[in-house]
Structure formats: structure tokens, C-alpha cells
Amino acid sequence: MEAGIVGLPNVGKSTLFNALTASKAAQSANYPFCTIEPNEGIVSVPDGRLDRISKYFNPQKIIPAALKLVDIAGIVKGASEGEGLGNKFLSHIREVDAILQVVRCFEDPDVTHVAGGVNPLSDMEVIETELMLADMQSIENSRNKAERAARAGDKEAKERLAVMEKCTASLDQLIPLRKLKWEDSEQKILASFGLMTAKPVLYIANVDENDLGGNGPLVQKVKEFATANGAGVVPVCAKLESEIAELDEGDRLEMLQSVGLEEPALAYLARAAYQTLGLQSYFTAGPKEVRAWTIPIxxxxxxxxxxxxxxxxxxxxxxxxxxxxxxxxxxxxxxxxxxxxxxxxxxxxxxxxxxxxxxxxxx
CATH class of the missing domain: 3.10.20.30 (Beta-grasp domain)
Incomplete structure (x- = not known):
């Protein structure tokens, strides 16, 4: 399973992705659409239980769980109608299992905001609206075929059409599909559509170095929105995390201590993304290796x-x-x-x- 990192241009997506995947590539330039094709990376999921188990086996290797991340280009208002290469970028989101939406919660005159000013609620609503509009279009494109098959007596087509109608009714009221209750039989059909607002979301509040705990007013707005939509929030300073990721172990610990962190915020983020995907770990243990294995809950x-x-x-x-x-x-x-x-x-x-x-x- 994989999660896609999305957001408006210049909110820190690629900086965050590079830090998460420990990439030492040069930072992207400060202009929209610097990410065209999605970058992919594998991220370890930090788990203190591995070290606790290893104390009793002294293994040759310790292997943590991992998840796949995809850095998807910035989405802008009108993406569902093709703005900013929107259709291409939206197709990348359809292929992931969960959405990690980076929301800008910092002021910086040197970093251009695509809408001209920092407003996390507006940014989140732009993304949500574009995904809903794209989902509406996807359903509409498939409806005629399903209706014809249903009229011909195809039982499976009738079931698909019923799910389409439930989706349309929700989206017409601007309610994302993840907020609805679905029967198991409906879930299977829904998954086959690849609709984006049916995917679970984790919001990543990209904060300033002076608000690492995410206590500022901008992050509070994100938390209120997320709570109302049944999603989680993780505050991360992408700029600081990218600097920490570049350091060797000794310097990394020293820098974490200097800013009052026990571990990189990216560790919290990786675990939260794992949970958002509906995953958990079990372990195998022996003298050769102690390993975390990933399974669905x-x-x-x-x-x-x-x-x-x-x-x-x-x-x-x-x-x-x-x-x-x-x-x-x-x-x-x-x-x-x-x-x-x-x-x-x-x-x-x-x-x-x-x-x-x-x-x-x-x-």
C-alpha cells in the first residue's frame, strides 16, 4: 500500500518528501509545478518495540516496517478542469491508498503562495473541492455504461449503479465519500472506482521553527477542520526536518535536543501515515533477524x-x-x-x- 503527498504548490511537499526518504537531492526551486512526474520513495516506520525485542535475541539484523510514499505535483484551483496539468496530477492520486495533505501553516515572504496569502482553511477547501469535482466527473463518465448494463438485467451493474448514485448524492452536497458509511459489498465496488474523496486523509501542518508543537492559530484551524472530517493532523517543520535528515547520527541527536525534540517529527508522521493506511505490524524474532511485518488491521x-x-x-x-x-x-x-x-x-x-x-x- 502507498500514500500520496499532495497540496497546493509551494507548501513544502517536496521538502518533506526528501526529508522522509532521506533524499539528499538538491531542493526544488521556489515556483509552482517543479514536481511533474511523481517521485516515489520507501520510508521506514520507526517502532521502539523492535529494539525492546532485540535485547533478548541479539540479532544480526533489525528490519522495520516500511511504507511507500509518492510525491505528487501541486494542485491548484481548477485542477479538475485541467488547470496546472491538473488531470494528469489527479490521476496519480487515484492510484494511491491514502492521501497525506501538506498544509502551509507558516509565514515567509521569500516563499510565494499560489493564492497570494497564507490561509490553511482555504487551501484545504481548494484541494477537497477539486477532488470532489474530479470524482463527480469520474462517476459521470462511467454512468452511461452502467445504466445500459443495468437495464439489460445485469445484477452486478445494478449494484454498481446503486453505489454510483450514493456517491453522486453525497458529492452534490459537497460531502466527501470517506464520511459516508459503506457496507462491505459497497466497499468493494467503491474501491474499484478509484475515487479520491473515498481515500483516508492525514493532514500535515507545515509549521515554522517557532511552532514545532503546532500550537499556533494556523494549526488550530487545521485541527478543527480535520476533526470535523474525521482525519488526523501531524505538525511538522519540513525545513527543519530536511536539515536534520542530512546530518549524521551524532549531530542529529544534538540538533534534536537543541530544539526540544526526542525524535524527528518525521517519525511521528511515518507512524501516523501507517495508521491512516489501516496498517499494523507483527514481529518475527530470532538470532538472524528481528523483523516487523506489515499487515492490514x-x-x-x-x-x-x-x-x-x-x-x-x-x-x-x-x-x-x-x-x-x-x-x-x-x-x-x-x-x-x-x-x-x-x-x-x-x-x-x-x-x-x-x-x-x-x-x-x-x-
């Missing part, structure tokens, strides 16, 4: 095993599961087993975030 034992190898899912017999708390209490897997804390779970088991597992399979 609600995945079963066999589905989790299949992330390691398809044979594990196909020949799944059972999972042996214990918790980090068990490990910290009993110190070794042998002691956990002896204490009767090693659980044996079957095919119907729904994985919990943080499970430490061994899978038994036979093919």
Missing part, C-alpha cells in the same frame, strides 16, 4: 503468514504467538512456553498489533 493468521511467503498462507497449520510483555517478563521463548504463555492460534485468529509469531505450515 483485521488480517487473519494465514493472511499474516502469507506476507512472509505465499506458501505459508497456502499450507498454514497454526501460529504460535506471544506478546512483548511476555518476552520482557520471561526473557526467553523457552521460558514463555514453559510458563504456558505461548498461545497456539488457528486459521480464524485475527492478528493483534505487536504479536510475536512463529508460523507452522505444510505444502
Amino acid at each position: 483485521g488480517a487473519t493468521g494465514p493472511q499474516a503468514a502469507g506476507v512472509i511467503h505465499s506458501d505459508f498462507e497456502r499450507g498454514f497449520i497454526r501460529a504460535e504467538v506471544y506478546t512483548l510483555q511476555d518476552l520482557e517478563t520471561y526473557k526467553t521463548e523457552a521460558a514463555i512456553r514453559q510458563a504456558g504463555k505461548l498461545r497456539v492460534e488457528g486459521k480464524a485468529y485475527v492478528m493483534k498489533d505487536g504479536d510475536i509469531c512463529h508460523f507452522l505450515f505444510n505444502v
Whole structure:
């Protein structure tokens, strides 16, 4: 799964993307549409549980979970009608699973704002409106074909048409599709449309170095908007984070301490993006490696095993599961087993975030 970084031009998207992916490429020039084709990068998801588990195994490698990020060019008012190469850029958003919207919450006379002034609420509404207009157009383009098939008695077409009508009714009232309740059968159809306002959103408030905690009035407006729309907010100073990302480990810790941070804000952002995508981690542990594996929330034992190898899912017999708390209490897997804390779970088991597992399979 992947998340797309979007926003108006010059809000700090590419700066943030470069910092997240530890890119040392030259910073983009200060003008709109400097990102044309989307850049892609893989971001590690910091997880303190990996180090806690590793204390008991002394592994050769520690492998964190990761997620894919896509830096999509700036969207402007009128993008749904082709402004600013809008149709091309919107097509990139359709392909991602979640949207990370960067919102400018800092004043800087040297950084041009496409609308002439800093107004995060206006910026957020521009993006939301353009995505809704584009979704309306997508539905309209598909409606005739679905109507013809439905009139011919195609049951699947009738179901698709019913979902289209529900989407249209919502969008006509300027309500993004992610705010509606969907049945499981509707969800599957909705996902096939690739509609952008159905995707989960995380707002990234790009703040000034004097407001790293995101307590200023501009960020408060973003938080109010996000709360009303069931979304999260992470304040990040993209400029500072890009500088921190360029440093070696020692200098990085010193700089973090100097600004009062325990870890880069990007660590919080990566975890928040992971959650926005509906993902969680389970762990495998041994002397060769301690590793976090990424699964959707609600995945079963066999589905989790299949992330390691398809044979594990196909020949799944059972999972042996214990918790980090068990490990910290009993110190070794042998002691956990002896204490009767090693659980044996079957095919119907729904994985919990943080499970430490061994899978038994036979093919």
C-alpha cells in the first residue's frame, strides 16, 4: 500500500518528501509545478518495540516496517478542469491508498503562495473541492455504461449503479465519500472506482521553527477542520526536518535536543501515515533477524503468514504467538512456553498489533 503527498504548490511537499526518504537531492526551486512526474520513495516506520525485542535475541539484523510514499505535483484551483496539468496530477492520486495533505501553516515572504496569502482553511477547501469535482466527473463518465448494463438485467451493474448514485448524492452536497458509511459489498465496488474523496486523509501542518508543537492559530484551524472530517493532523517543520535528515547520527541527536525534540517529527508522521493506511505490524524474532511485518488491521493468521511467503498462507497449520510483555517478563521463548504463555492460534485468529509469531505450515 502507498500514500500520496499532495497540496497546493509551494507548501513544502517536496521538502518533506526528501526529508522522509532521506533524499539528499538538491531542493526544488521556489515556483509552482517543479514536481511533474511523481517521485516515489520507501520510508521506514520507526517502532521502539523492535529494539525492546532485540535485547533478548541479539540479532544480526533489525528490519522495520516500511511504507511507500509518492510525491505528487501541486494542485491548484481548477485542477479538475485541467488547470496546472491538473488531470494528469489527479490521476496519480487515484492510484494511491491514502492521501497525506501538506498544509502551509507558516509565514515567509521569500516563499510565494499560489493564492497570494497564507490561509490553511482555504487551501484545504481548494484541494477537497477539486477532488470532489474530479470524482463527480469520474462517476459521470462511467454512468452511461452502467445504466445500459443495468437495464439489460445485469445484477452486478445494478449494484454498481446503486453505489454510483450514493456517491453522486453525497458529492452534490459537497460531502466527501470517506464520511459516508459503506457496507462491505459497497466497499468493494467503491474501491474499484478509484475515487479520491473515498481515500483516508492525514493532514500535515507545515509549521515554522517557532511552532514545532503546532500550537499556533494556523494549526488550530487545521485541527478543527480535520476533526470535523474525521482525519488526523501531524505538525511538522519540513525545513527543519530536511536539515536534520542530512546530518549524521551524532549531530542529529544534538540538533534534536537543541530544539526540544526526542525524535524527528518525521517519525511521528511515518507512524501516523501507517495508521491512516489501516496498517499494523507483527514481529518475527530470532538470532538472524528481528523483523516487523506489515499487515492490514483485521488480517487473519494465514493472511499474516502469507506476507512472509505465499506458501505459508497456502499450507498454514497454526501460529504460535506471544506478546512483548511476555518476552520482557520471561526473557526467553523457552521460558514463555514453559510458563504456558505461548498461545497456539488457528486459521480464524485475527492478528493483534505487536504479536510475536512463529508460523507452522505444510505444502
